[in-house]
Amino acid sequence: MISEFELYIDGKFEPGAATFGSIDPATGAVWAQMPEARSDEVNRAVAAARRAFTDPAWAGISASQRGKLLARLADLLEDAAPELAAVETRDTGKIIRETSSQIAYIAEYYRYYAGIADKIDGRHVAIDKADMQTWITREPLGVVAAIVPWNSQLFLSAVKLGPALAAGCTVVLKASEDAPAPLLAFARLVHEAGFPPGVVNVVTGFAAECGAVLSSHPQVDHIAFTGGPATARHIVNNSAHNLAKVSLELGGKSPILVFADADIDSAVNAQLAGIFAASGQSCVAGSRLLVEESIKDAFVARLLAKVQAIRVGLPDDMATEFGPLCTARQLTHIEQVVATSLTQGARLITGGRRLDRAGYYYAPTILDCSAAPDAECVLTELFGPVLSVDVFRSEQEAISKANKTAYGLAAGVFTSNLTRAHRLVKAIKSGVVWMNTYRAISPLAPFGGFGLSGHGREGGADAVLDYTTTKTVWLRTADTPIGDPFMMR
Numbered sequence: 001m002i003s004e005f006e007l008y009i010d011g012k013f014e015p016g017a018a019t020f021g022s023i024d025p026a027t028g029a030v031w032a033q034m035p036e037a038r039s040d041e042v043n044r045a046v047a048a049a050r051r052a053f054t055d056p057a058w059a060g061i062s063a064s065q066r067g068k069l070l071a072r073l074a075d076l077l078e079d080a081a082p083e084l085a086a087v088e089t090r091d092t093g094k095i096i097r098e099t100s101s102q103i104a105y106i107a108e109y110y111r112y113y114a115g116i117a118d119k120i121d122g123r124h125v126a127i128d129k130a131d132m133q134t135w136i137t138r139e140p141l142g143v144v145a146a147i148v149p150w151n152s153q154l155f156l157s158a159v160k161l162g163p164a165l166a167a168g169c170t171v172v173l174k175a176s177e178d179a180p181a182p183l184l185a186f187a188r189l190v191h192e193a194g195f196p197p198g199v200v201n202v203v204t205g206f207a208a209e210c211g212a213v214l215s216s217h218p219q220v221d222h223i224a225f226t227g228g229p230a231t232a233r234h235i236v237n238n239s240a241h242n243l244a245k246v247s248l249e250l251g252g253k254s255p256i257l258v259f260a261d262a263d264i265d266s267a268v269n270a271q272l273a274g275i276f277a278a279s280g281q282s283c284v285a286g287s288r289l290l291v292e293e294s295i296k297d298a299f300v301a302r303l304l305a306k307v308q309a310i311r312v313g314l315p316d317d318m319a320t321e322f323g324p325l326c327t328a329r330q331l332t333h334i335e336q337v338v339a340t341s342l343t344q345g346a347r348l349i350t351g352g353r354r355l356d357r358a359g360y361y362y363a364p365t366i367l368d369c370s371a372a373p374d375a376e377c378v379l380t381e382l383f384g385p386v387l388s389v390d391v392f393r394s395e396q397e398a399i400s401k402a403n404k405t406a407y408g409l410a411a412g413v414f415t416s417n418l419t420r421a422h423r424l425v426k427a428i429k430s431g432v433v434w435m436n437t438y439r440a441i442s443p444l445a446p447f448g449g450f451g452l453s454g455h456g457r458e459g460g461a462d463a464v465l466d467y468t469t470t471k472t473v474w475l476r477t478a479d480t481p482i483g484d485p486f487m488m489r
């Protein structure tokens, strides 16, 4: 497995200003040293990206050529998927079953944007003046600061790098200080793919000396951020310095609504996947089960039986279904929110404790919140394996409970009633609604939220446009001299 990690700045690998230990969440012990970028490294990375943006080696190549570089990166990523998956699993604790299949699929995101690179068209305007031709071209926006959290970081980078590079931007990618190894390893593939120096730079470091320096840097034009709402507020404040365009992909408190007429086996499995896959550390975690009252007891009993059969184990074992949390901080946060929720009237159905083993394991947990619908665990994101259960008695009540948090990222609806399904799609406030399925993703499908879940949309063809700006060109076609200079044409 890769065990040496460096920053990647201006086409070269370097050790950083200092190093910090990265922890293996399955043991709680440091497993590798990571290079820390501070202001000097960040400033050099942004300067390299700025220079590369206009350098003929990048600005002078065709869009098709940019697509070929992205396609090459996709091939390299696919080949390296097993090795990168091992690194991600070691550094984040995410189970190898998910990392290995997810990384192979991420190659498809780069392929998708490779194909789009030379399809970013401008348009001709049927202008309302006889002696004028007017058209709009699309140009790359400039230097992008891509800031990602530790979870699914190769995926969250792909939905930024893919469209940004297809559009012709250059990028400084900041990996989280929690588990940066997979992105630093990924930088080797960027290098091998042959992107000119400075087009992609990969750094990691802490909030004040790295993240804040990058997001407030005067040479940054666009900040593509994924993370928590609290950090997002810092990002928006930082962008007051550079007035960069900002996109925010934030947390969620996504409901899964199960009606009595649903395919219950499917809904139980989707709920299991929604909250216990990746040990609940997913922005789209289906952390609120809203179930029709008449089937609540039967549904929860079937769910509980499946939860009790989950195979907890070491994340690098293909048989493991449930691994540790990524950080000790996360473990403490979940313990505190669960304890508070119990005092607020939530009732423990299962879990609610650390597991008695090394590493940051927290048991799959279900809390009945039907008597405490405003408990903390119902309203705030935990980013862990904690499901709150509540009931509804009517479609209207289901909608109002689904929409009651400040988030609006995703929702799942399980029903066999087609007309109701259409009504719910319209009524639920979230950027994604999964009907009779959950946590499905594709490069072709846009993704993002409302409210506290942010306002960006990543994935899909239109994402490329976020990394471009328009230029309107006017051409006067008359051969006669321009007339009255004191009036607008």
Ligand SMILES: NC(=O)C1=CN([C@@H]2O[C@H](COP(=O)(O)OP(=O)(O)OC[C@H]3O[C@@H](n4cnc5c(N)ncnc54)[C@H](O)[C@@H]3O)[C@@H](O)[C@H]2O)C=CC1
Pocket (backbone or CB within 6 Å): 147, 148, 149, 150, 151, 152, 156, 174, 175, 176, 177, 178, 205, 206, 207, 208, 210, 211, 212, 215, 226, 227, 228, 229, 230, 231, 232, 234, 235, 238, 249, 250, 251, 252, 282, 283, 284, 381, 383, 409, 448, 453
């Ligand atoms: N909507 C989406 O697509 C997704 C959202 N998320 C959200 O991410 C969060 C979990 O990740 P965390 O690592 O806890 O997020 P976080 O917000 O703590 O960190 C995210 C990134 O921001 C950086 N950062 C921290 N302070 C900064 C500052 N002052 N200036 C600039 N950068 C700064 C961090 O170093 C890291 O790289 C959850 O809320 C989760 O829901 C996670 C995955 C996908």
Ligand SMILES: O=Cc1ccc(S(=O)(=O)O)cc1
Pocket (backbone or CB within 6 Å): 151, 152, 155, 278, 281, 282, 283, 284, 440, 441, 442, 447
């Ligand atoms: O479709 C977008 C999407 C889905 C899942 C995740 S996570 O990695 O599970 O947080 C992120 C984005």
